[in-house]
Amino acid sequence: MKQDFPIFKTYPDLIYLDSSATSQKPQMVINAVYNFYSKNNSNIHRGIYDLSQSATDMFETIRIKVSKFINAKDAKEIIFTSGATEAINIVANGWGKKNLVKNDFIILSEMDHHSNIVPWIRLKKEIGVELFFLPIGEDFKLDYKKINSRFLGKDLKKIKLVSLTHASNVLGTINPLEEIIQFFKNINPEIKILIDAAQTVPHIPVDIQKLDCDFLVFSSHKMLGPSGVGVLYARKELLENMEPFIVGSHMIKNVTKEDAVWADIPDKFEAGTRNLEGVIGLGAAIGYLQKVGFEKIQTLEKELIVYALDMFEKQKDITLFGSKKSENRLGVFSFAVGKVHSHDVSEILNRSHIAVRAGHHCAQPLMEVLKVSGIVRASIYLYNTKEDIDRLFEGIHEVKKIFKG
Numbered sequence: 001m002k003q004d005f006p007i008f009k010t011y012p013d014l015i016y017l018d019s020s021a022t023s024q025k026p027q028m029v030i031n032a033v034y035n036f037y038s039k040n041n042s043n044i045h046r047g048i049y050d051l052s053q054s055a056t057d058m059f060e061t062i063r064i065k066v067s068k069f070i071n072a073k074d075a076k077e078i079i080f081t082s083g084a085t086e087a088i089n090i091v092a093n094g095w096g097k098k099n100l101v102k103n104d105f106i107i108l109s110e111m112d113h114h115s116n117i118v119p120w121i122r123l124k125k126e127i128g129v130e131l132f133f134l135p136i137g138e139d140f141k142l143d144y145k146k147i148n149s150r151f152l153g154k155d156l157k158k159i160k161l162v163s164l165t166h167a168s169n170v171l172g173t174i175n176p177l178e179e180i181i182q183f184f185k186n187i188n189p190e191i192k193i194l195i196d197a198a199q200t201v202p203h204i205p206v207d208i209q210k211l212d213c214d215f216l217v218f219s220s221h222k223m224l225g226p227s228g229v230g231v232l233y234a235r236k237e238l239l240e241n242m243e244p245f246i247v248g249s250h251m252i253k254n255v256t257k258e259d260a261v262w263a264d265i266p267d268k269f270e271a272g273t274r275n276l277e278g279v280i281g282l283g284a285a286i287g288y289l290q291k292v293g294f295e296k297i298q299t300l301e302k303e304l305i306v307y308a309l310d311m312f313e314k315q316k317d318i319t320l321f322g323s324k325k326s327e328n329r330l331g332v333f334s335f336a337v338g339k340v341h342s343h344d345v346s347e348i349l350n351r352s353h354i355a356v357r358a359g360h361h362c363a364q365p366l367m368e369v370l371k372v373s374g375i376v377r378a379s380i381y382l383y384n385t386k387e388d389i390d391r392l393f394e395g396i397h398e399v400k401k402i403f404k405g
Helices: 027-040 050-069 083-098 117-125 146-150 176-187 236-241 276-292 294-314 341-350 364-370 386-404
Strands: 078-081 105-109 129-134 159-165 193-196 214-221 231-234 250-257 260-262 316-321 332-337 355-359 373-381
Touching: 027 050, 050 078, 050 276, 050 294, 078 083, 083 117, 083 159, 083 193, 083 214, 083 231, 105 117, 105 294, 117 129, 129 146, 146 332, 159 176, 176 193, 193 364, 231 236, 294 316, 294 386, 332 386, 341 355, 341 386
Parallel strands: 105 129, 105 159, 159 193, 193 214
Antiparallel strands: 078 231, 214 231, 250 260, 316 332, 332 373, 355 373
């Protein structure tokens, strides 16, 4: 599959191990964006001329494609955003401010990305909701049942929202969402569930109906698509009662000098001109993933995960932050080489054209739990090989050699 990605032809020595941050793009996606600009470029929902109608049809066809991809009941439940971050902010502002009150509880976790923490911190400051972070327990898994002991003396019915990552962008842990959601629904069937699926949608099938969540977000750029595009899924009845986060342009039915009436969903949440070519590219990315097939992707990645974990097991002076078992984890490997600063490790690897990420990975609360300021992360995708893993460990050996001397 590596041959489908032109960046590896441009840089034949590149060992790209930063797909958790953003994925590379197959020629199929690049062509889709190019063809839109070359053959279909026009604004949508506004023109009655052929070019505009064609662009609108393409755009709305991708909405249907996304809804089927995650098994939503209605395409109107799909809102195109700039990314998962904006999508969570839409929920925090449009649903949270309208439905939560002071001292209501929001459940997060210690492994969440900043995008699923900061919007709720702001809501805490603005309306006084309380936040509780599920702790990380044995083998880097969420100890979600601790909620009972931690909430002694508190009213569990005050829990109104559970907002969790499907998989950690640092630890690689895939959370057992179906059992976690059921656990909280048993506490209160009215609890709303938001899932940050930015890390899982590129790698495993995600089915809204099986998860039984109320909101789900993900980003295009992590799943082979263009940057600047994301998806918010929300139940239709919730969207219809939410307030829009950004207003103006065509997201209205009527405007006077005194008032405005919002358009129906999904238009109500898509103010301004969307990233049209990005949405078209997202559609092509979904097409590519479906062409390859998740079964093949998971088989390939599982083989690489087992291979990499075995390599880490053999290393001395390397700390791996994440499960050493290949089950229920993504190909995300966060590690430290002795006491060498993560930026130094990354720079030395870069000299051998090995691209990894270093720092706190937008997960500073997790870094606090792990008692580190930053770590190195290598993450794989369908274009990686065992040779890439070998090169990574050759680079790590060079790091050890330099800092030993």
